Amino acid sequence: MSNRLIIPLLSIALLVILAMNTLFIVKETERAVLLQFGRVVEADIQPGLHLKWPIVNEVRIFDARVLTVDARPERFLTVEKKGMIVDSFVKWRIADVGKYYTVTNGEESRAERLLAQRVNEGLRNAVAERSMQEVVSGERDQLMNELTSGLNGFTQESLGIEVVDVRVKRIDLPEQVSESVFSRMKAERDREAREHRSKGDEQAEIITADADRQRTILEAEAYRDSELLRGEGDAEAARIYAESFNKNPEFYAFVRSLNAYKETFKGREDVLLIDPESEFFRYLNDPRAGRQ
Known part of the structure; x- marks a missing residue:
């Protein structure tokens, strides 16, 4: 290869390297911050093609879509001091990229850990103000909406995160409580079964007595009709016999x-x-x- 070809190739390679270190792309599903020697100089870079200074600037790109934090099941106490195991999840996304980067250093796992702690704390306080019936069915949706609204005020200000939704996947009783509840439910169902069984026996007795009565009536009527027919037959036979005898x-x-x-x-x-x-x-x- 001649020297005349090496120089253009080196120039092209340098231009490519310079472009790779100068140009960067932010997608529609991403959020980015521009750093200068580790300090944020541009907190919310819009999607598109952008320029940066090589070595001087650094770009951190984050996922801007709605993400999910599957919180670990926790034991909470209701207002009646009854324990329950609550399994929940949170839908969230980045609202303030600069604050999000400053607080979490851009680490998604750290953000999820901080968010899960706030959700568990909020759930614990909300459950402690309600009865088991209200948590399980009566005010469950209201509880989730209030918790979402309350968390948003804190997370947007302190973490740069918007909480889209908080939902409870499952509510279970602790094992020792579940056994007593199941025993009570079983006793209740046994009592209902005995009531239904006794009512069925009573109805069976009524139906059997009515059937016996109808059978007795039918047999009596059949015996009466048979005796009438027999009497009529005997009378007819006597008449025929008398007529024949007279002949x-x-x-x-x-x-x-x-x-x-x-x-x-x-x-x-x-x-x-x-x-x-x-x-x-x-x-x-x-x-x-x-x-x-």
């Missing part, structure tokens, strides 16, 4: 005698002591007896 009395007398003989001499061991000339043997002694 040929001697024939039916003969048939009755045959049935009587059949029933009397049905078994071989049957013995009957009777006068052979009695009326019982009338048709045996004289087949024409009925014709006289």
Whole structure:
């Protein structure tokens, strides 16, 4: 490579190095401060392309989006001195870049640690002024809104941070308290179950008694109807028998005698002591007896 080519290449390399150390870009999602020998000379650099002096100036760029601090669950006491475990999180973003850098030295972890301490302190004070019912359901949203508003006044002034929202993810009772609460809930549910069971037994007794009563009524009505039908049948049979007997009395007398003989001499061991000339043997002694 000739000397004529080395000089232009070195010039280009120097220009690139100079541009890299002179120009910097701040994105739309970022905030930046310009330092001069460690001192802030420009606290809020807008997004775009900017210039700085090499070696003299330094640029610190931070994330300007909404960030989340997932606070560690803490134990708080309510106004009734009942403990509860509160798990919360905070949404925040940088509001004053210069103050944020001055207080935290631009360390996001330090900012989150300071913010988490303030959130825990605010939650502790807010929970201590309310009952468990109010914290869990009644005034939970109001508590979060008041806490967010109260924290904003402090964090913007002292940390340069805007608190967007504070929310409670979960509220649990301590283990020893949970066991007693669960035992009380179980006892209450057992009592309700016994009440429902006793009401069911009472209803079952009422239904069974009503069914027995209806069965008795139905059986009585069926027996009455059967007796009426049987009586009507017997009456009809007697009528038919009387009409038939009147048409040929001697024939039916003969048939009755045959049935009587059949029933009397049905078994071989049957013995009957009777006068052979009695009326019982009338048709045996004289087949024409009925014709006289």
